[in-house]
Amino acid sequence: MDYQVLWIIKFCGVIKFYGFIGRSTMPDTIAAIATGGAVCAVGIIRLSGPEAIAAVDRIFLAKSGIKMCDTEDRKLVYGALMGGNGAVLDLCLCTVSRGPHSYTGEDTAELHCHGSPVVLAEGMRALFGAGVRQAAAGEFTKRAFLNGRMDLSQAEAVADLIEAETAPAAQNAAGQLQGAVGGRIDAVYNALVDLSAHFFAVIDYPDEDIDDFELNNYASVLSGAETTLRNLLETVERGRVMKDGVKTAIIGRPNVGKSSLLNALVGYERAIVTPVAGTTRDTIEEKLRVGGVLLRLTDTAGIRETSDEVERLGVERARGAASGAALVVAVFDGSAPLGDDDRIVMDIAAASEKKLAVVNKSDLGTAADIGELERRLGTALIVSARTGDGVEAFARAAEKLLGGGGPVPAGEILTNQRQAEAIGQALESVGQALKALNAGVTPDAVLTEIETALAALGEVTGKTIREDIVGRIFERFCVGK
Numbered sequence: 001m002d003y004q005v006l007w008i009i010k011f012c013g014v015i016k017f018y019g020f021i022g023r024s025t026m027p028d029t030i031a032a033i034a035t036g037g038a039v040c041a042v043g044i045i046r047l048s049g050p051e052a053i054a055a056v057d058r059i060f061l062a063k064s065g066i067k068m069c070d071t072e073d074r075k076l077v078y079g080a081l082m083g084g085n086g087a088v089l090d091l092c093l094c095t096v097s098r099g100p101h102s103y104t105g106e107d108t109a110e111l112h113c114h115g116s117p118v119v120l121a122e123g124m125r126a127l128f129g130a131g132v133r134q135a136a137a138g139e140f141t142k143r144a145f146l147n148g149r150m151d152l153s154q155a156e157a158v159a160d161l162i163e164a165e166t167a168p169a170a171q172n173a174a175g176q177l178q179g180a181v182g183g184r185i186d187a188v189y190n191a192l193v194d195l196s197a198h199f200f201a202v203i204d205y206p207d208e209d210i211d212d213f214e215l216n217n218y219a220s221v222l223s224g225a226e227t228t229l230r231n232l233l234e235t236v237e238r239g240r241v242m243k244d245g246v247k248t249a250i251i252g253r254p255n256v257g258k259s260s261l262l263n264a265l266v267g268y269e270r271a272i273v274t275p276v277a278g279t280t281r282d283t284i285e286e287k288l289r290v291g292g293v294l295l296r297l298t299d300t301a302g303i304r305e306t307s308d309e310v311e312r313l314g315v316e317r318a319r320g321a322a323s324g325a326a327l328v329v330a331v332f333d334g335s336a337p338l339g340d341d342d343r344i345v346m347d348i349a350a351a352s353e354k355k356l357a358v359v360n361k362s363d364l365g366t367a368a369d370i371g372e373l374e375r376r377l378g379t380a381l382i383v384s385a386r387t388g389d390g391v392e393a394f395a396r397a398a399e400k401l402l403g404g405g406g407p408v409p410a411g412e413i414l415t416n417q418r419q420a421e422a423i424g425q426a427l428e429s430v431g432q433a434l435k436a437l438n439a440g441v442t443p444d445a446v447l448t449e450i451e452t453a454l455a456a457l458g459e460v461t462g463k464t465i466r467e468d469i470v471g472r473i474f475e476r477f478c479v480g481k
């Protein structure tokens with residue numbers, strides 16, 4: 001082959017090689033709309049990476065004439081955002097934060113525009129022209145994690161905070177953003193690292209026995225770790241309720257006002273209401289916040305014996321909803337005496353651990369035996385879905401029954417399944433290590449268990465975690481976070 005051609009091929013290979021190295025050591029610059037796609041008062045485009053400040057300097061002209069590269073960190077500068085064709089897109093504010101003292105740890109910039117999706121999209125287009133690329137979901141926070149600005153439990157708290165549906169859930173996530181979980185896990189992690197260092201020393205000098213004082217010391221470190229991990233795990237159930245809400249089934253015989261109650265609770269005509277018995281066929285779901293508790297309400301078909309095939313399937317679904325619910329709300333028509341269908345409803349509700357009876361239509365007077373309801377179901381609340389009387393009291397009763405309104409969580413409630421699984425594994429290994437220690441097993445057996453526990457704890461904070469798992473965690477974030 002011609003030497004010249006060979007040389008060119010070799011040269012291209014070198015470029016490719018350095019191109020690869022360049023990409024892997026020097027991150028590119030990313031941009032995204034941070035404020036979502038809706039029309040709003042102010043919309044923010046954010047950038048991160050080595051070219052972030054240079055890129056805004058290409059498309060943003062400060063009124064004062066100053067360049068953003070000459071502006072101090074975290075100062076807002078007023079000016080014009082320029083489109084690709086040189087036209088002014090918006091009059092906006094720009095700010096920069098240089099790495100490492102920024103959210104991502106890299107150089108960052110923000111454009112605070114008028115909140116028009118069109119302006120923001122055009123601003124993004126101008127930035128692509130200035131050499132930046134669209135950020136992937138969660139990429140800013142992923143960079144913050146990879147640059148050591150936060151651990152993985154804090155990064156996950158960012159997503160939890162954004163998605164929180166109640167004030168306590170948001171408060172708990174904010175606590176975790178400050179390191180409530182990461183700090184506790186780190187404390188256990190560090191204690192176990194110290195312990196394993198001792199054990200390594202023992203293995204290196206096998207002739208020296210571990211004295212009793214030290215053995216006791218090791219045992220107390222391990223049981224201290226066990227306690228911390230167990231306490232954290234015990235919050236998982238509360239965490240699930242906090243994050244996912246409480247499945248709540250509204251059941252009752254036809255026409256008692258189940259759909260009317262749902263509508264009165266959520267404050268709009270969510271479900272169809274008619275005087276015809278058997279109006280609701282399929283189940284209807286709606287979220288409702290009562291105080292700090294999120295209810296996932298399911299309105300169901302009225303329960304009765306029926307030959308109508310569609311209605312029968314609906315009744316089956318109603319029974320299914322009740323058995324799958326954490327809270328059953330049994331509705332009765334208080335203006336009529338209780339009948340056989342009401343007693344079937346009572347039986348279904350009584351089988352649920354948590355239930356509330358609602359005696360509806362109080363505006364029509366009372367003919368139902370409220371004493372019977374209270375004997376079977378405990379609390380009975382008198383309401384009128386039509387006038388709204390008692391509906392608020394019902395919501396308060398539900399909140400109280402579900403343990404809402406308790407102390408405000410400051411991050412100590414575990415809401416993340418991945419973290420819970422890893423902590424469960426660590427707890428198991430610490431328990432085994434303690435057992436091995438007490439049984440007088442050779443030090444390396446104890447050490448093996450401690451190392452397994454360390455690996456599991458490292459997954460919580462991200463100290464030791466596979467890259468593909470990190471990738472999967474951040475993929476679930478929104479774009480711009």
Ligand SMILES: Nc1nc2c(c(=O)[nH]1)N(C=O)[C@@H](CNc1ccc(C(=O)N[C@@H](CCC(=O)O)C(=O)O)cc1)CN2
Nearest residue numbers: 034044046074097100101102103104108110140480481
């Ligand atoms: N406009 C805007 N609002 C936002 C964010 C943002 O990036 N931009 N955030 C993110 O998405 C959250 C705030 N998080 C942040 C965390 C750290 C830093 C930061 O620059 N920290 C530096 C400097 C602190 C200082 O000295 O003032 C540091 O800790 O060194 C910025 C935002 C929520 N609100």
Ligand SMILES: Nc1nc2c(ncn2[C@@H]2O[C@H](COP(=O)(O)OP(=O)(O)OP(=O)(O)O)[C@@H](O)[C@H]2O)c(=O)[nH]1
Nearest residue numbers: 254255256257258259260278279280302361385386
């Ligand atoms: N006077 C009075 N009427 C009510 C009240 N609540 C509901 N109703 C009426 O009772 C009828 C049935 O109400 P729905 O809410 O459809 O009852 P439901 O239990 O969902 O009925 P199905 O879906 O058929 O099982 C409608 O005509 C409502 O307007 C109330 O508090 N007072």
Ligand SMILES: [Mg+2]
Nearest residue numbers: 258259279280
């Ligand atoms: Mg209905």
